[in-house]
Amino acid sequence: MKSFPLVFVFILVTSLTRSQDLSAYDIHLTVENIQAEGGKILAVLHNAETFMQSEGVGYVYAEGKPGSLDLNFKDVVPGTYAILVMHDVNDNYQMDFDERGIPKESFGMSGGVGHMGPPSFYQAKFELSDKDLAMTIKL
Secondary structure, three states: HHHHHHOOOHHHHHHHHHHHHHOOOOEEEEEEEEEEOOOOEEEEOOOOOOOOOOOOOOEEEOOOOOOOEEEEEEEEEOEEEEEEEEEEEEOOOOOOOOOOOOOOOEEEEEHOOOOOOOOHHHHHHEEEEEOOEEEEEEE
């Protein structure tokens, strides 16, 4: 008889856990102001732990062409993220800098952050919560 409450709690917790919606959403990204032909437009999705430290938690890319283009991150779990975009003109999958440390390739990021100084996750962050998200990043 003492085990009945324990079994009841176990069944309740199990049913509540299974009923939670483990949803994922899409991030639709428009990249504007692409100036040159060739290379790749590379967009990397970061969380606070991966920002400027690693390859991020996901990436998408497309062939570079002047104008604008659309990219999509699929099935992203809700959370706090930032997106960095660059035009990798020489296809080496890294940002190239001149001798003064100034980027040679165009870039942009979420949050409408300007191009002065190194980017910060807290300036570029956004929330993905309970629906698909659309944003524009200008290079």
